């Protein structure tokens with residue numbers, strides 16, 4: 308694994324451009340029946356939350372999870388790869404290399420920092436990090452990465468057990484297809500925006516989010532939507548957490564953060580896909596924290 312991180316640090320612009328091109332083709336394959344990945348009910352999955360340019364935490368997690376030694380397992384990223392941290396370029400190199408090497412086992416979800424063109428995000432220092440690393444023409448790499456944003460998956464699911472996505476549950480969702488095809492109904496419907504931006508809160512119902520995009524949603528909404536989806540627990544990221552994990556809505560929502568850039572711990576989760584669905588309380592107990 309260290310080898311991959313070392314390669315990320317030494318990566319050249321032409322390597323990055325080639326990686327982006329290769330992964331764009333792989334993502335087109337992932338999305339041909341909708342932007343939703345269906346996990347099988349066997350094997351294990353390592354789940355990683357926001358990274359935000361924190362190469363060191365990503366490296367620790369990859370080493371500790373031993374993904375490369377157990378390649379039949381899944382590695383699921385919940386989005387927010389770049390921005391904020393100093394090593395966004397290296398983080399992109401690492402996750403794209405993993406996707407290229409293990410295309411069927413590495414699942415790249417979309418975060419709000421991998422934004423659709425009409426919902427820009429702040430801070431967005433990724434272009435700056437890329438030109439810092441690759442010089443003026445680093446902007447070509449940025450343009451390729453922007454193409455990737457629109458090709459990432461909206462969510463992953465394990466039938467009857469879990470839904471995994473970056474932000475939150477769209478409050479007016481009526482079926483799993485609303486998530487799988489959220490990119491097609493965007494922007495006339497707000498499903499994609501809500502998947503990327505929503506946060507669970509201690510309220511009833513839902514309100515516009517103080518973040519300026521998406522909504523905040525209460526326990527009643529979570530329970531209603533999880534029932535429609537037929538799953539027990541939402542696993543998501545999108546918020547800084549002092550302990551790396553947090554439980555909301557009576558154990559129906561687990562939030563996980565995999566970066567230390569906000570000052571808290573970086574966490575990741577490894578779940579056995581064949582086991583009965585766990586509550587967010589149980590998941591927070593088995594999460595690894597650094």
Ligand SMILES: [Mn+2]
Pocket residue numbers: 357387418419420473544545546
């Ligand atoms: Mn986010």
